[in-house]
Amino acid sequence: MVIIKQLFSTSEVKHYRNTLSNVKWQDGKQSAMGMAADVKSNSQADPADEQVKHLANGLLSRLGQNPEIISAVLPHKIFPPCFNRYVKSETYGFHVDAAIMRIPGTQDVLRSDMSMTLFLSEPEEYEGGELIIATEFGEQKIKLSAGDALVYPSSSLHMVTPVTKGQRLAAICWMQSLVPDASLRQTLYQLDRTIQQMSSQGSAPREQLDSLHHVYHNLIRQYSQF
Numbered sequence: 001m002v003i004i005k006q007l008f009s010t011s012e013v014k015h016y017r018n019t020l021s022n023v024k025w026q027d028g029k030q031s032a033m034g035m036a037a038d039v040k041s042n043s044q045a046d047p048a049d050e051q052v053k054h055l056a057n058g059l060l061s062r063l064g065q066n067p068e069i070i071s072a073v074l075p076h077k078i079f080p081p082c083f084n085r086y087v088k089s090e091t092y093g094f095h096v097d098a099a100i101m102r103i104p105g106t107q108d109v110l111r112s113d114m115s116m117t118l119f120l121s122e123p124e125e126y127e128g129g130e131l132i133i134a135t136e137f138g139e140q141k142i143k144l145s146a147g148d149a150l151v152y153p154s155s156s157l158h159m160v161t162p163v164t165k166g167q168r169l170a171a172i173c174w175m176q177s178l179v180p181d182a183s184l185r186q187t188l189y190q191l192d193r194t195i196q197q198m199s200s201q202g203s204a205p206r207e208q209l210d211s212l213h214h215v216y217h218n219l220i221r222q223y224s225q226f
Contacts, residue, residue: 001133001140001152002072002189007062008147013120016055017169020083020120023049028084028092039093042160045083047104056081059118059171069116071192072151074178074185076226077110079103081118081173086129091162094134097154101174110176112154113185118171119144126166133158153182178224191216 008016028042045052059081063069079101086092101110117131123143131142131150134157142150152158154174179185195212198204 001135001142001150002068003144004066004068004149004151006147007066007069007118007149008120010147013146016120016171019051019055020045020085020169023051025085031082036092036095036098039091039095039159041090042092043085043087043090045085047080047082052083053080055083055171059173063116063173063175067196069149069151071196072185072189073114073175074188074220074224075114075175076178077103077108077176079110079112079174081171083120083169083171086126086160086163086168088163088165091128092160094132094157094159096157097174099154110174111180112174113177113180113182114151114175115154115158116149116151116173116175117142118149119146120169120171121167122146126163126168128161128164129166129168130161131158132161155182178226179220180225181223184219184223188216188219191219 024046025043026046028044029037029040031044032040047053047056060078063075063078069075080103097112097115099112101112102108103110122145129143133140133142133152144150177185179188191212195209195216199209
């Protein structure tokens, strides 16, 4: 799991929230697949709404520009972001995201390797609504500040606990990585972050950094799949 601090600024979050307050919302079950629909209770902004499309495209652009997301995911395809809303008593029980998703309006399909949640409500604005992710180290409970995002494996069991007060707004999307192997992708992420840290700290000669870059990109070249 990778936390991206302030993927959106305070002013950007405000713009998104103001826009979402004036669009049509529909039952979130419409976008759930298989067993997930049985445990889903929330609302989703109408993806056909032009304002919603504009917000989704803006988020897509930001994802393609964020170096940490690129490093952690190595994205090949990204499913258009969806915007969801939880109010009192709404929840999304434990589920796994669909492995294969058809990109709306196209014949293309996407393998969901990584999921992302962008929080658009401040933690103090609602009670409950934590994102719970089951990991090999136990359940992780996440509730981030507005503008922060969490990237995590789509293969993990996860849920949103019932909201007991207030309103929880978020954006979600799914990404197919160029490197399908999760353990290799994690290793590449750690290697890239180490290179970036060494470069910014000036703690290694240029020749060593070039050598590490050489290894990093050749690994991607060897294991990436289109």
